[in-house]
Amino acid sequence: MAMTPPQQRARLGQELRRLRSLAGLSGDQLATRVGISQAKVSRIETNVTARPAMDVIARWLDTVEAKAEDRDRVMALAEAVVTDISSWQAIHRGSLEDRQRQLLELDELASNIRHFQPFMVPGPIQTAEYAHAVIESTRFSAGTDVDEAVAMRMKRGARMRDDQDGPNYHVVVTEAATR
Incomplete structure (x- = not known):
């Protein structure tokens, strides 16, 4: 069964948190290295930021030195989250x-x-x-x-x-x- 948009966003946050933890980085350390605030790291990981920027996700994955398979999976998930746009035309199509x-x-x-x-x-x-x-x-x-x-x-x-x-x-x- 396909994940709903909220489930996709939650899964993305879980994956990014897991990779950060595996890298042994605190939210503050990751934020400094990625160039975003610690609050933004928290919002992405807890699914408060609905559509994180793809370049932020890429820098995050670079910073935690994600394996190729993890990187591919997370980038595909991030792209699905970012492109989940519901216009009136799409809703009623x-x-x-x-x-x-x-x-x-x-x-x-x-x-x-x-x-x-x-x-x-x-x-x-x-x-x-x-x-x-x-x-x-x-x-x-x-x-x-x-x-x-x-x-x-x-x-x-x-x-x-x-x-x-x-x-x-x-x-x-x-x-x-x-x-």
Whole structure:
């Protein structure tokens, strides 16, 4: 099974931390040698920096004197992380159902989700009729799998409301969203 973008970023951080530790370097020592701050080393290793620069990763690998196979694996992982760009065109290029499924998979990694929505009811608490109208109203939905996307959105919403299985879901909506 392919890793999700958050899983890829976490894996990259773990690999870089492992290589730094094997080289016997502290975060501060590595930061000085790579030319970045110690805080940035920490953010990369703990998956706080979503897309670290490729040149930083290359310098990191040079500094820890990574073996060729480690270097190839980490650079491929870093490239996958850096090129994970979700534009509106990319999100809607394929199946709307697939996008809802991706969101459901991302939700499975979360223990808490906080959502602020000023203008519409958030997807996980929409009714099927509301979700259908929202999806239909986008220019991207023409000729796509709207009914399947609505069904997947309803499944995601049911999981969010499940006290046993779902993450803690906190949502704030404005009065405008409820009208």
